[in-house]
Structure formats: C-alpha cells, structure tokens
Amino acid sequence: MWDLLARSLGASTIFLFAALGELVNQRSGVLNVGLEGLMLFGGTAAFITAQTTGSYPLGFLAGLTIGGLLGLAHGFFSITLRGDQVVSGMGLWILSFGLTTYLGSAYTGPLGLARIPSLMGLSPFFLVGVALVAITWLLIFRTSLGLAIRSAGENPAAAEASGISVVAIRYLCVTVGGVLAGLSGATYTLSYNPVWNYNFLMGWGFVSLALVFFSMWNPWILLAGASLFGIMWQLSLSPELVLPGVLSRYVWRTVPFAITIPILVVISTPWFRTRWGLAKPEALGRPYAKG
Amino acid sequence: MRLGRYELTLEPRPAVSAVYTVLTAVVAILLALALSSFLFLSADASLLGAYRAVFSYAFFNPRGILATVQRAIYLLFCTYAFLVPLRAGLWNIGLPGQVFAGALAAFAVPFVLRAQEAQTLALAPGLLILLMVAAAAAAGAMLGGFAGLLRARLQVNEILVTMMLNSILFWLVAYMIKEGGPFMGATAEGEGFTLPAPLTAPLLRGVPFTAALALGAAVLLDLLFAKTALGYRIRAFGENPAAARYGGISPVALSLLVFLLGGAFAGLAGYHAFTAVPGVYKIPGNYGFYGDLAFYGIISALIARGSAVGAVPIAVLFAGLSLGARFAQGALHLPFGVDYALLGLLMMTFIASHALYQFRLAWRRVPSEVLQPAPTELPEG
The missing domain is CATH 1.10.3470 (ABC transporter involved in vitamin B12 uptake, BtuC)
Incomplete structure (x- = not known):
C-alpha cells in the first residue's frame, strides 16, 4: 500500500511542478496552453544530456534551461509581439512534439544510469514540490513581488500606473513557468519513468493545465489536486490492485482523463463561478499594450 | 528602438492583401523546408540528394x-x-x-x-x-x-x-x-x-x-x-x-x-x-x-x-x-521521425510568419523637435 502511495506521489510531482509553473504564469496574466510541449522538450533534453554525460545534475540543468528558453519564446510572442497566446502555446506544443520525436528517437529506451535514490520509496522530488508550493504561496500572497505579479494579471493598466513594469513581471513569470515545466519533464524522464519513448507524456501536460484551473490559482489547492490526480493516475496504470479482473486495463487508462471533464464542467457552472471562481486572473490571456 | 534619427517600431498591419497572405504562407513553408536541411545532415546522401x-x-x-x-x-x-x-x-x-x-x-x-x-x-x-x-x-x-x-x-x-x-x-x-x-x-x-x-x-x-x-x-x-x-x-x-x-x-x-x-x-x-x-x-x-x-x-x-x-x-x-x-x-538511414520534425518546423515558421503577418517593422523619422539638442547656452534676456 505504501509502495503504491509513494509511487502515486511520484506521479503527483510531475503534475505539480508543471502546474505550479503555469500557475505563476497565469497569475501574471499569461496563458501557456503549450505546457505539454515545454515538458516534452525539457524531458527529452534532460534525458539525452544525462545519458550522454552520465550526470544527473547536467541533465536537470539541460531540462530547466530548455524549459526556460521555450517559456521566454512564448513570452516574446505573447508579451512583446502581443500575439494570440493560444496560437503561440499550441505552436510550441506541436513544435516540441515534432522535434523531440526526431531528436530523441536515437535514444529510445532506458536511461541506463543508477536510479536516483528514494526515501523509503518516496521520490525526493515530491518534497521539493511541497517546498516549492510553500515558497510560491509565500511569494504570491506575502511579498510585494507577489502583489506586483497578481496585479499584472488582474489589471495591468493599474499596475503600470502604480509603477510596476508589467512587461518585466510577465517575462519573469513566463521564464519561471518554463523552468518549472522543464523541471517537470526532467523529473519524468530522469526519475519517475527513465525510459525515453516518443511523445512519452501523452497528456500529462494537459492534465496539469486543467489542474491549474481546478486549483483556483491557489498553490495549496493545487498540491491537493496534483496528489489526487497522481493517485488516480497510478491506479489507472495498475487497476488490478483495487479491482482485479474488472474491465480491460485499457478502459482504466481513460479514467483520469474522463474524470477531468466533469470537474471542468462543475467549476465552469454559474453556481461555482459566483461562489468560488473569483480567483481567476481578470486579464488572463489578454495581451497588454502600454499607454 | 531608436537608431540615430530614425525609430524602429512594430506596428499592427492595418489591412492585409491576398497576395501578401499567399506570400507569407509560401515563405513559411519554404523556410521550414530550408530548416529541415539540418535533419538531413546525418544522411548518407548529399543535401540535394535527400530532397x-x-x-x-x-x-x-x-x-x-x-x-x-x-x-x-x-x-x-x-x-x-x-x-x-x-x-x-x-x-x-x-x-x-x-x-x-x-x-x-x-x-x-x-x-x-x-x-x-x-x-x-x-x-x-x-x-x-x-x-x-x-x-x-x-x-x-x-x-x-x-x-x-x-x-x-x-x-x-x-x-x-x-x-x-x-x-x-x-x-x-x-x-x-x-x-x-x-x-x-x-x-x-x-x-x-x-x-x-x-x-x-x-x-x-x-x-x-x-x-x-x-x-x-x-x-x-x-x-x-x-x-x-x-x-x-x-x-x-x-x-x-x-x-x-x-x-x-x-x-x-x-x-x-x-x-x-x-x-x-x-x-x-x-x-x-x-x-x-x-x-x-x-x-x-x-x-x-x-x-x-x-x-x-x-x-x-x-x-x-x-x-x-x-x-x-x-x-x-x-x-x-x-x-x-x-x-x-x-533510403538514407536517417533517424526515425523526419516527418514529425517537419511538422514541428512548419509550426515554428508559421508562428514567425504569423508575427510578420500581423505586424510590420516601421522606420520612422523622429520629428526634429524631439531630437533638438538641449540648449547649451542660456537664452538671451
């Protein structure tokens, strides 16, 4: 039982890192629907680097760097060029999907390094994730930088008038978001499941994106949501632990995705929106033109 | 960005002609094909042979x-x-x-x-x-x-x-x-x-x-x-x-x-x-x-x-x-996924062309009164 829980929390960590980055992104008003692409590229870069150099730290460094660069690219398009954020995000996703399939194909297979040690089966990255949640919460709700981030996402014109550089804040946040997405991908390919395969994520990034909406942009709720989805994900991979022999294993694989839809529906109902949904950043997805 | 007496800015394009639309599409595709040359670097054949x-x-x-x-x-x-x-x-x-x-x-x-x-x-x-x-x-x-x-x-x-x-x-x-x-x-x-x-x-x-x-x-x-x-x-x-x-x-x-x-x-x-x-x-x-x-x-x-x-x-x-x-x-012993890579490259050049489609780089002469040097001498009187 503990093994299953520990493994589930390992899965939660992947969701958590990516979703936390996206949360920071969205708090500043930038929507990045290409999260999955950033994770794919970061994960692939980390895997290739770690395998060729034999060094985990270098692998993580590569993953974080690629993630940050792609985040910056999204920032350039959506902040400087004030383009459609969905076009840019989708573009980054398909770009990453296509290029990583080609770049990684020669590395298909297991990583072949000694596994990163775990704490009685629990991934150390989960603890990093919890710490990051606390740091993010403190940053967003208890510091002046956090206030600047939130105001850039709620009312950028007012933020600018009070002396905040919306462009700088948003660039900072997309880069941090990208780095965390890269970390998420790297954690997947170096720790959670160190076997490279084309399009290895198959929807993890999009579930992470949905988790941000579920979290009402609060890091602690995000932690709870990510943990829940990690458990659900792990159970869908090995349903025989709970309900042996009931339904095909393929049907179980649909469960995490199938549950996401009704949750999205519930949080979109007028009842939920008026009661709980006020946390959504007002200027989310809208480019900001100064002056 | 200001360069000397000229200012370089990104401006939204007011109306886009059909010719320009076709042109951006063609350029995006050609650019993706050009970038895909990198994919063929490891091929057995020459670049031209690969194409x-x-x-x-x-x-x-x-x-x-x-x-x-x-x-x-x-x-x-x-x-x-x-x-x-x-x-x-x-x-x-x-x-x-x-x-x-x-x-x-x-x-x-x-x-x-x-x-x-x-x-x-x-x-x-x-x-x-x-x-x-x-x-x-x-x-x-x-x-x-x-x-x-x-x-x-x-x-x-x-x-x-x-x-x-x-x-x-x-x-x-x-x-x-x-x-x-x-x-x-x-x-x-x-x-x-x-x-x-x-x-x-x-x-x-x-x-x-x-x-x-x-x-x-x-x-x-x-x-x-x-x-x-x-x-x-x-x-x-x-x-x-x-x-x-x-x-x-x-x-x-x-x-x-x-x-x-x-x-x-x-x-x-x-x-x-x-x-x-x-x-x-x-x-x-x-x-x-x-x-x-x-x-x-x-x-x-x-x-x-x-x-x-x-x-x-x-x-x-x-x-x-x-x-x-x-x-x-x-035929040329390339890694798997050239078709996927092409998909990604096309997406990349599309986004770039999309930016050019929506915006243009404009050179404007900075009005001379803005550029007038600050007076070095006190005006008379």
Missing part, C-alpha cells in the same frame, strides 16, 4: 503519387475539422479523438450487422458503405459536438476537453482491437478485423470516392464562409464574440454548430484512413500514428488562413512531404 529522394518518391513515383493522394484526402478532412471551428475563434485539437471515433463507428456497422465475412452480407454493399460513412461522420460530430456544447453553454475550455477526449478515445480503440477486444482481428493480435472486400470504399483508378467528398467540401466551405449569412455569422463571432453577441448572433448555437461540423469532417477522415486506403482496410495496431498525422491538419488550416480551397495544395504538399520524408528516412 530529391523526398520529392521524387512523393510526386513522381507512380506508387508514391497514389499514396500522396490518399494521404492528402485524409489531411484535407483533418484540415476542415480544425478550420471550421477556427473561423469561429475556437480550437478543435480533438482531431485524433474524432478520427478514432469515426473509425470505430465505421467498423461498428459491419460488426453489428454481422457482416464481417463477405458471404454473410445482410444488405447491399453500397448501402452498407453509405451507412459506414454516415456512422463515421455522426460519431465524429457527436464527439466534437460534446466539446462544442460544453464550450457554448458553460465556457468550458475546448482545448482541454478535446485533448482529454483524444486520450480517452486512444485507449478505447486499444480496448476494442487488442487483447480480445470486440473488434480484434481473427488472426493477428493487436489489430482490428479486416473489412470484407465488398465493403471497402470503391476505387476509381486507385483513388477512393472520398477524394470527391474532400474536394467538394473545400468549395462548399469557402462558399459557406464567403457568401452565406451563416458563414458571415461564424466569421463575425470568430473575430469579435462580444460585438457579434450585440449583433444578435447566438454564441451557443454557433459554437455547437462549428464543432458538430468539424467533428463530422474528422469522422470522415477516420472513415477514409481505415476503410478506403488499399492495404489498410482495418484499424491497424499503429493507429496512434494516424492520430499524430491529424495534427498536420492544424498546421495546414493555419497556414491557409482559414481558406478551405487554399488548404488543398497545402495538404497535398504536406501529404507528399510526410510520405517522402518517411521514404527518405529508410
């Missing part, structure tokens, strides 16, 4: 041409599936899921009517084929319509919903065709049952009738958007939903409609891919590849800037390129 291998297989080899046509039909249906909702400002990235739904529905017709063997056909083959086409379109439309309805009624993000449906349908197909699933073939495990010969799509010189559907749809779609009130409403809603609502356009009905229509096209793509292409005629074990291929539909709709007729040559080109790239990969 020659791609193009000569796709467009000059009799077998290759036929394969290109088959794939172009598939890509065209996928293109429309993305294009129709896009004109209303909505993103249907559920193409793979809708393709799979169409394929499952098409094969459900002979399965339910126990017509898996040619001897036991209950109805005339023509009627059965018609039923299969209708079932595929209806299944795709239902899946698309579900996302459209959620978007229309509750503003649920359509990207997330369609993406979740992609994963759900992917695993449902696996359930249906693998490990003793209902549609599993009699001989080979991990594949769907093979369609009896009378139920395969009729061919004319090796080209199935779906080609006519695909080309006809291109003309009809462009007429719909250019000449009809409904098309105008869709475009108005896509360009400015708030203004459209003030103009009396119902967002609910429109969002649902474009997703129903888009889903139906993706369902037809599923019908075409698995029942109309000689040598397939079943849901193969690598069906996921067809789902990935559907994303070429997104990029061709984007590059065609919403014109269905404009998407036809683009889809043919992409069909040829993706097939030729696969061929060259084998």
Whole structure:
C-alpha cells in the first residue's frame, strides 16, 4: 500500500511542478496552453544530456534551461509581439512534439544510469514540490513581488500606473513557468519513468493545465489536486490492485482523463463561478499594450 | 528602438492583401523546408540528394503519387475539422479523438450487422458503405459536438476537453482491437478485423470516392464562409464574440454548430484512413500514428488562413512531404521521425510568419523637435 502511495506521489510531482509553473504564469496574466510541449522538450533534453554525460545534475540543468528558453519564446510572442497566446502555446506544443520525436528517437529506451535514490520509496522530488508550493504561496500572497505579479494579471493598466513594469513581471513569470515545466519533464524522464519513448507524456501536460484551473490559482489547492490526480493516475496504470479482473486495463487508462471533464464542467457552472471562481486572473490571456 | 534619427517600431498591419497572405504562407513553408536541411545532415546522401529522394518518391513515383493522394484526402478532412471551428475563434485539437471515433463507428456497422465475412452480407454493399460513412461522420460530430456544447453553454475550455477526449478515445480503440477486444482481428493480435472486400470504399483508378467528398467540401466551405449569412455569422463571432453577441448572433448555437461540423469532417477522415486506403482496410495496431498525422491538419488550416480551397495544395504538399520524408528516412538511414520534425518546423515558421503577418517593422523619422539638442547656452534676456 505504501509502495503504491509513494509511487502515486511520484506521479503527483510531475503534475505539480508543471502546474505550479503555469500557475505563476497565469497569475501574471499569461496563458501557456503549450505546457505539454515545454515538458516534452525539457524531458527529452534532460534525458539525452544525462545519458550522454552520465550526470544527473547536467541533465536537470539541460531540462530547466530548455524549459526556460521555450517559456521566454512564448513570452516574446505573447508579451512583446502581443500575439494570440493560444496560437503561440499550441505552436510550441506541436513544435516540441515534432522535434523531440526526431531528436530523441536515437535514444529510445532506458536511461541506463543508477536510479536516483528514494526515501523509503518516496521520490525526493515530491518534497521539493511541497517546498516549492510553500515558497510560491509565500511569494504570491506575502511579498510585494507577489502583489506586483497578481496585479499584472488582474489589471495591468493599474499596475503600470502604480509603477510596476508589467512587461518585466510577465517575462519573469513566463521564464519561471518554463523552468518549472522543464523541471517537470526532467523529473519524468530522469526519475519517475527513465525510459525515453516518443511523445512519452501523452497528456500529462494537459492534465496539469486543467489542474491549474481546478486549483483556483491557489498553490495549496493545487498540491491537493496534483496528489489526487497522481493517485488516480497510478491506479489507472495498475487497476488490478483495487479491482482485479474488472474491465480491460485499457478502459482504466481513460479514467483520469474522463474524470477531468466533469470537474471542468462543475467549476465552469454559474453556481461555482459566483461562489468560488473569483480567483481567476481578470486579464488572463489578454495581451497588454502600454499607454 | 531608436537608431540615430530614425525609430524602429512594430506596428499592427492595418489591412492585409491576398497576395501578401499567399506570400507569407509560401515563405513559411519554404523556410521550414530550408530548416529541415539540418535533419538531413546525418544522411548518407548529399543535401540535394535527400530532397530529391523526398520529392521524387512523393510526386513522381507512380506508387508514391497514389499514396500522396490518399494521404492528402485524409489531411484535407483533418484540415476542415480544425478550420471550421477556427473561423469561429475556437480550437478543435480533438482531431485524433474524432478520427478514432469515426473509425470505430465505421467498423461498428459491419460488426453489428454481422457482416464481417463477405458471404454473410445482410444488405447491399453500397448501402452498407453509405451507412459506414454516415456512422463515421455522426460519431465524429457527436464527439466534437460534446466539446462544442460544453464550450457554448458553460465556457468550458475546448482545448482541454478535446485533448482529454483524444486520450480517452486512444485507449478505447486499444480496448476494442487488442487483447480480445470486440473488434480484434481473427488472426493477428493487436489489430482490428479486416473489412470484407465488398465493403471497402470503391476505387476509381486507385483513388477512393472520398477524394470527391474532400474536394467538394473545400468549395462548399469557402462558399459557406464567403457568401452565406451563416458563414458571415461564424466569421463575425470568430473575430469579435462580444460585438457579434450585440449583433444578435447566438454564441451557443454557433459554437455547437462549428464543432458538430468539424467533428463530422474528422469522422470522415477516420472513415477514409481505415476503410478506403488499399492495404489498410482495418484499424491497424499503429493507429496512434494516424492520430499524430491529424495534427498536420492544424498546421495546414493555419497556414491557409482559414481558406478551405487554399488548404488543398497545402495538404497535398504536406501529404507528399510526410510520405517522402518517411521514404527518405529508410533510403538514407536517417533517424526515425523526419516527418514529425517537419511538422514541428512548419509550426515554428508559421508562428514567425504569423508575427510578420500581423505586424510590420516601421522606420520612422523622429520629428526634429524631439531630437533638438538641449540648449547649451542660456537664452538671451
């Protein structure tokens, strides 16, 4: 039982890192629907680097760097060029999907390094994730930088008038978001499941994106949501632990995705929106033109 | 940015001429092809030889041409599936899921009517084929319509919903065709049952009738958007939903409609891919590849800037390129996934061209009063 829980929390960590980055992104008003692409590229870069150099730290460094660069690219398009954020995000996703399939194909297979040690089966990255949640919460709700981030996402014109550089804040946040997405991908390919395969994520990034909406942009709720989805994900991979022999294993694989839809529906109902949904950043997805 | 007496700024382009639109599309595609040179660096052949291998297989080899046509039909249906909702400002990235739904529905017709063997056909083959086409379109439309309805009624993000449906349908197909699933073939495990010969799509010189559907749809779609009130409403809603609502356009009905229509096209793509292409005629074990291929539909709709007729040559080109790239990969010992890499490169150059499409770099002479040097001497008096 503990093994299953520990493994589930390992899965939660992947969701958590990516979703936390996206949360920071969205708090500043930038929507990045290409999260999955950033994770794919970061994960692939980390895997290739770690395998060729034999060094985990270098692998993580590569993953974080690629993630940050792609985040910056999204920032350039959506902040400087004030383009459609969905076009840019989708573009980054398909770009990453296509290029990583080609770049990684020669590395298909297991990583072949000694596994990163775990704490009685629990991934150390989960603890990093919890710490990051606390740091993010403190940053967003208890510091002046956090206030600047939130105001850039709620009312950028007012933020600018009070002396905040919306462009700088948003660039900072997309880069941090990208780095965390890269970390998420790297954690997947170096720790959670160190076997490279084309399009290895198959929807993890999009579930992470949905988790941000579920979290009402609060890091602690995000932690709870990510943990829940990690458990659900792990159970869908090995349903025989709970309900042996009931339904095909393929049907179980649909469960995490199938549950996401009704949750999205519930949080979109007028009842939920008026009661709980006020946390959504007002200027989310809208480019900001100064002056 | 200021350089001397001139200022360099990015300005939105006021109106874009048709020539310029075509030009950006051509430049985006050419640039992607140029960038793909890097992919061929590890090839056995020279750069020119690699390109020659791609193009000569796709467009000059009799077998290759036929394969290109088959794939172009598939890509065209996928293109429309993305294009129709896009004109209303909505993103249907559920193409793979809708393709799979169409394929499952098409094969459900002979399965339910126990017509898996040619001897036991209950109805005339023509009627059965018609039923299969209708079932595929209806299944795709239902899946698309579900996302459209959620978007229309509750503003649920359509990207997330369609993406979740992609994963759900992917695993449902696996359930249906693998490990003793209902549609599993009699001989080979991990594949769907093979369609009896009378139920395969009729061919004319090796080209199935779906080609006519695909080309006809291109003309009809462009007429719909250019000449009809409904098309105008869709475009108005896509360009400015708030203004459209003030103009009396119902967002609910429109969002649902474009997703129903888009889903139906993706369902037809599923019908075409698995029942109309000689040598397939079943849901193969690598069906996921067809789902990935559907994303070429997104990029061709984007590059065609919403014109269905404009998407036809683009889809043919992409069909040829993706097939030729696969061929060259084998012939020149390239790593797997040249066709995927091309997809990514096209997306990259599209985004770049999109920026140039929306903005222009403007050189402006800075007005001389701004530049006047600060007075170094106190004015007299």
